[in-house]
Amino acid sequence: MIQIKHLQKSFDNLDVLCDVNLNIKQGEIISIIGPSGTGKSTFLRCLNLLEQPTGGSIVIDGEEVLNGKVNASKLRQKMGMVFQSFNLFNHLSVLDNVCIGPVKLLGKSRKEAEDKAMELLKLVGMAEKASSMPSELSGGQKQRAAIARCLSMDPEIILFDEPTSALDPTMVSEVLSVIRALARQGMTMAIVTHEMNFARDVSTRVVYMDEGIIYEEGTPEEIFEQPKRERTRVFVNRIRDFHYQFHSPDYDRFHLKSEWQAYCNKYFLTRESMRKAQLIGNVLFRKLPLGKGTLDFYFRYSEKTREMSMEALLPLGAEPVGLENNKVIAELCSAVEYNMEDGRVRYKLKLRHLNR
Amino acid sequence: MCYNPRAGRYNPGCYIMNKCFHIAATLVAILYISIMPAGAAGKSEAPQKAREGIACFEDLRGRVLAVPSSTVQDIYVEEHYPDIKLDRFDTEADMMLSLQQEKCDGAIMDDVICYALVRKTEGVTILPDSPVPPCQMGMVFGKHNAELCQQFNAFIAHLKSTGELQQIMERWIKHFDTAEMPDLKLPTEGKPIRVAMEPCTEPIVFIKNEKIAGFDAELIHRFAVYINRPIEIVEMEYDSLIASTTTGKADMAASGILITDERAESVLFSAPYYDSHSRVAVLTKNAHSSIVTGNEGTPILGIWGSIKRSFYRNIIEERRYMLLWDGLKVTVHISFFSALLGTMLGAFICYLRMSKVPLLRNIAKVYIDIMRGTPVLVLLMMMCYVAFTQFDNTPVAIITFAMNFAAYVSEMFRTSISSIDKGQTEAGIALGFSPVRTFCYIVLPQAVRRVLPVYKGELISLIKNTSIVGYVAVADLTRASYIIRGRTFDPFFPLLMVALMYFLIAWLFTYILDRIGRKIC
Numbered sequence: 093m094i095q096i097k098h099l100q101k102s103f104d105n106l107d108v109l110c111d112v113n114l115n116i117k118q119g120e121i122i123s124i125i126g127p128s129g130t131g132k133s134t135f136l137r138c139l140n141l142l143e144q145p146t147g148g149s150i151v152i153d154g155e156e157v158l159n160g161k162v163n164a165s166k167l168r169q170k171m172g173m174v175f176q177s178f179n180l181f182n183h184l185s186v187l188d189n190v191c192i193g194p195v196k197l198l199g200k201s202r203k204e205a206e207d208k209a210m211e212l213l214k215l216v217g218m219a220e221k222a223s224s225m226p227s228e229l230s231g232g233q234k235q236r237a238a239i240a241r242c243l244s245m246d247p248e249i250i251l252f253d254e255p256t257s258a259l260d261p262t263m264v265s266e267v268l269s270v271i272r273a274l275a276r277q278g279m280t281m282a283i284v285t286h287e288m289n290f291a292r293d294v295s296t297r298v299v300y301m302d303e304g305i306i307y308e309e310g311t312p313e314e315i316f317e318q319p320k321r322e323r324t325r326v327f328v329n330r331i332r333d334f335h336y337q338f339h340s341p342d343y344d345r346f347h348l349k350s351e352w353q354a355y356c357n358k359y360f361l362t363r364e365s366m367r368k369a370q371l372i373g374n375v376l377f378r379k380l381p382l383g384k385g386t387l388d389f390y391f392r393y394s395e396k397t398r399e400m401s402m403e404a405l406l407p408l409g410a411e412p413v414g415l416e417n418n419k420v421i422a423e424l425c426s427a428v429e430y431n432m433e434d435g436r437v438r439y440k441l442k443l444r445h446l447n448r
Numbered sequence: 449m450c451y452n453p454r455a456g457r458y459n460p461g462c463y464i465m466n467k468c469f470h471i472a473a474t475l476v477a478i479l480y481i482s483i484m485p486a487g488a489a490g491k492s493e494a495p496q497k498a499r500e501g502i503a504c505f506e507d508l509r510g511r512v513l514a515v516p517s518s519t520v521q522d523i524y525v526e527e528h529y530p531d532i533k534l535d536r537f538d539t540e541a542d543m544m545l546s547l548q549q550e551k552c553d554g555a556i557m558d559d560v561i562c563y564a565l566v567r568k569t570e571g572v573t574i575l576p577d578s579p580v581p582p583c584q585m586g587m588v589f590g591k592h593n594a595e596l597c598q599q600f601n602a603f604i605a606h607l608k609s610t611g612e613l614q615q616i617m618e619r620w621i622k623h624f625d626t627a628e629m630p631d632l633k634l635p636t637e638g639k640p641i642r643v644a645m646e647p648c649t650e651p652i653v654f655i656k657n658e659k660i661a662g663f664d665a666e667l668i669h670r671f672a673v674y675i676n677r678p679i680e681i682v683e684m685e686y687d688s689l690i691a692s693t694t695t696g697k698a699d700m701a702a703s704g705i706l707i708t709d710e711r712a713e714s715v716l717f718s719a720p721y722y723d724s725h726s727r728v729a730v731l732t733k734n735a736h737s738s739i740v741t742g743n744e745g746t747p748i749l750g751i752w753g754s755i756k757r758s759f760y761r762n763i764i765e766e767r768r769y770m771l772l773w774d775g776l777k778v779t780v781h782i783s784f785f786s787a788l789l790g791t792m793l794g795a796f797i798c799y800l801r802m803s804k805v806p807l808l809r810n811i812a813k814v815y816i817d818i819m820r821g822t823p824v825l826v827l828l829m830m831m832c833y834v835a836f837t838q839f840d841n842t843p844v845a846i847i848t849f850a851m852n853f854a855a856y857v858s859e860m861f862r863t864s865i866s867s868i869d870k871g872q873t874e875a876g877i878a879l880g881f882s883p884v885r886t887f888c889y890i891v892l893p894q895a896v897r898r899v900l901p902v903y904k905g906e907l908i909s910l911i912k913n914t915s916i917v918g919y920v921a922v923a924d925l926t927r928a929s930y931i932i933r934g935r936t937f938d939p940f941f942p943l944l945m946v947a948l949m950y951f952l953i954a955w956l957f958t959y960i961l962d963r964i965g966r967k968i969c
Binding site for chain 1: 869871872874875876877878879880881882885889890893894897
C-alpha cells in the first residue's frame with residue numbers, strides 16, 4: 093500500500109531522517125518506537141506531507157507522491173492523522189468537528205454527515221457529548237472525538253502521533269481501547285507511541301527508530317523479547333548506563349564516588365545492589381591495569397528486567413587478567429567472559445540476580 | 449463601578465443603575481453650566497471688584513482678551529499690548545460664550561459681527577474705542593484666477609456707483625435679524641464658480657432657514673447674476689478658506705476675509721468692499737457706567753423655561769434639526785464606508801504583514817508605523833490639500849480614515865490570527881483542506897471571534913474620529929452643531945444632540961457588528 097524508500101528530511105542543517113525504508117501493507121498495525129528526538133513524529137508527518145521530505149520516495153498505491161504533481165489535499169483525505177495535542181476545532185461542537193470534513197470536502201449532505209458522525213461518535217463512546225464544545229471535554233474525550241473526526245473521512249490508513257502522550261494516566265486507557273477496537277476492525281494504522289505494552293499487544297509489526305533510520309524492525313516478540321541490536325536492547329529493556337573512564341591508577345576516587353551515587357539515586361538502585369556492585373568494583377579497580385592508557389568502565393542496569401552487568405574495555409595492548417578466578421567475582425557474578433574488540437580486551441560480567 | 453462583595457462579581461443590574469445615575473448627574477451638571485450665563489449667573493455671582501469699570505480699551509491692560517485666531521486683531525494686539533493676555537478662538541460665537549462665562553474680560557472682533565452678536569446676547573456692552581486700525585474686507589481668489597478677480601472688481605465698482613453696496617450693507621448690518629436674501633434668479637447654465645465660505649458668522653455668512661444668507665452671501669449671489677454663472681458653495685472652516693483657493697478646491701473665498709499684506713503674497717484680493725473697524729465687547733456688569741446705555745433687563749425664565757427656550761431656539765427654530773439630520777447622514781456615510789474600506793485594506797495589510805516575503809512584510813510594517821504615528825487630522829489635511837486637491841473632499845476623507853483604520857485593524861487581525869494555535873491549521877490540513885480553505889473554515893472563524901471585541905472599540909473610535917472632517921469642509925454632524933452654535937451662541941443643545949447622535953451611531957454600528965459576528969461564529 094505504501095512504500096517508503098530512502099526518505100530524508102533535514103531542518104536547516106539538522107538531519108532528522110537520514111534514510112528511512114519501510115513498506116506498509118493493507119491491514120497492518122505498525123508501532124513506531126524509539127527515544128525522543130529520533131524523528132518518529134517527523135517521519136509520520138512526512139507521510140502525509142505535513143512536512144515536505146527533502147529526499148527519497150513515497151509510493152502510495154503505486155503512485156509517487158513526492159514528485160510535486162500529486163494533490164496533497166486529496167492524499168491527506170485518505171490518510172487520517174491523530175495528533176498528540178488533539179487539535180479539535182475549538183469553534184465547532186464535537187458533532188460539527190466530525191461533520192465538517194464530509195460536508196465541505198466530500199460533498200455529503202448535512203443530514204447524511206450527521207448520521208454518520210453520530211455512528212462514529214457512538215463507536216468512540218462520545219455520542220452523549222455530541223453537542224459539547226471541545227473546551228468542555230477532558231483530554232481523553234477530546235482525543236476520542238479527534239479519532240472520530242479522523243474516521244469521518246473514511247481514511248485508508250490512520251497515523252497516530254503519540255496519541256496518549258498529552259493525557260493523564262487515567263485517561264490513557266480509554267483512548268487506547270478505542271485504538272484497539274479499530275485494530276480489531278482491520279484498520280491500517282501507524283502509531284508513534286511510548287506505551288510499550290500497548291505497542292506490543294496491538295501491533296502486527298514494531299519499528300524501532302534511532303539515529304534517523306529504521307534501526308530494527310520485526311514482530312512485537314522479536315523486538316521486545318529478542319532485540320538483535322544493541323540500541324534496541326537498551327531501549328526496550330530501558331537499560332541505564334553508568335560510564336567512567338580511568339586514565340591512571342591515581343584516579344579521582346571522590347569524583348567517581350559522587351558520580352556513582354548520583355547514578356544510583358537517579359535509577360533507584362537498592363542498597364543491596366549498590367553494595368554488591370561496589371564489592372566487585374573494588375576487586376576490578378585493583379586487578380585491572382589502570383595505568384597503561386584509557387580504560388572504559390560500564391555499569392548497566394535494566395529498569396525492565398532489573399538485570400545488572402558490568403563491562404570493562406581494557407587499554408590497547410593490555411592482556412586479560414583472569415578475573416574469573418577471583419573468589420569475590422565468582423561468587424557475585426553468574427558469568428564472566430571476555431572478547432577482543434579492535435585490539436582491546438572487553439570483559440563482560442553478569443551480576444547474579446539478587447534475592448528479592 | 450459596582451462590586452458586590454457577597455456575590456464576588458459584578459452585579460450588572462447594580463452597575464447599570466450606577467451608570468444611569470452618573471449620566472444623569474453629568475447631564476444636570478452640563479445643564480446648570482449652560483444656563484448659568486443666561487439666568488443664574490447674573491444674580492448669584494458677587495460683583496468682582498477687579499473687573500469693574502472698564503471704560504476704554506486701555507482698561508483691558510493686564511486682563512484677558514478673546515481674539516479670533518491669526519486675524520489682524522490678534523497680530524496687532526499682541527504686538528502693541530504685550531501685557532494683555534490673549535485667548536485665541538476659531539469663531540466669534542465661541543469668544544462670546546467665553547466672555548459670558550467670564551473666562552475672558554473682553555472680546556475683540558469685526559464691528560459687523562460684534563453688533564450682531566451683542567444684539568443677540570444679553571448683558572454685553574461694546575467699548576467706544578478700539579486701537580486696531582480699520583481693515584478692509586475683500587474676496588479671495590487664487591493667483592491663477594485673475595480674470596475672475598477682475599470681473600468681481602468691476603462688479604463691486606458697479607454696485608458702489610449705483611449705491612446698492614451701501615443699501616446691502618445697511619440692511620445686513622443694521623437690520624440683520626429681519627434681513628432676507630433677495631429673491632434672485634440664479635443662473636444654472638455654465639461652469640459653476642466654487643465659493644468657499646464659513647457659514648458660522650452672522651451677519652456676514654450664516655445659515656438661515658437651512659439656506660445660506662448674509663452680507664457676503666448676497667454679494668456672491670448678485671455677482672453670480674452679474675456674470676451669469678451658477679455658483680457652488682463649499683462650506684469649510686475659516687482656517688481653510690484661503691488655502692482652498694490656492695489648492696483649487698474653490699475658485700474664490702468669502703466670509704469677511706480681511707486684506708493683509710501677508711495674505712496678499714499668496715492669493716489675490718478683490719477690491720475692498722467694506723471697511724471693517726474692530727470693536728471690543730465686554731460684560732455690561734464689568735463696564736463703566738458711563739458707557740452703558742439703556743440696558744433693558746431680560747425676563748428670567750427659570751430652569752425649565754430656559755431649557756425649553758434653548759431647545760426651541762437650537763433645534764426647532766428655522767428647522768435646525770434638518771441641519772443635524774443632514775450632518776448625521778454625512779457622518780454615517782463617512783463612518784460606514786471608511787469602516788468597510790478600512791477593514792478590507794486592513795485585511796490586505798495584514799496579509800502583507802504576515803507574508804513570507806521580507807519585502808512585503810517591511811512595506812506593511814512601514815505603512816503601519818507611518819499611519820499610527822501621524823495624527824489623522826494632519827493626514828486628512830495632507831490628503832485634501834496636498835495630495836488630492838482636485839477631488840471632492842468626502843471620498844478623500846473616507847479614504848484617509850480607511851487608511852488610518854486599516855493600520856490599526858491590520859495589527860489586530862495579525863495578533864488574533866497568530867494567536868490561533870498552529871495545531872488548528874495542521875489539523876485542518878491533515879483532514880484534507882487546502883491551506884486557503886483551512887484558513888477560511890478553521891482559522892478565520894476563531895480569529896474573528898477573538899478580534900471582535902477590540903475591533904468594536906476601534907470602530908467606535910473611528911466613528912468619533914470622523915468629527916474632524918469639518919476641517920476639510922465636509923458638513924458632518926459636528927459641523928452642524930458649529931453652524932447652529934454660530935447662530936444661537938448656546939452650546940448646550942447642539943452639543944448634547946450631537947453627542948447623543950454619535951452615541952446612537954456607535955451603538956447601531958456595534959449592534960450590527962454583533963449580529964454579523966454571531967452569524968459568522
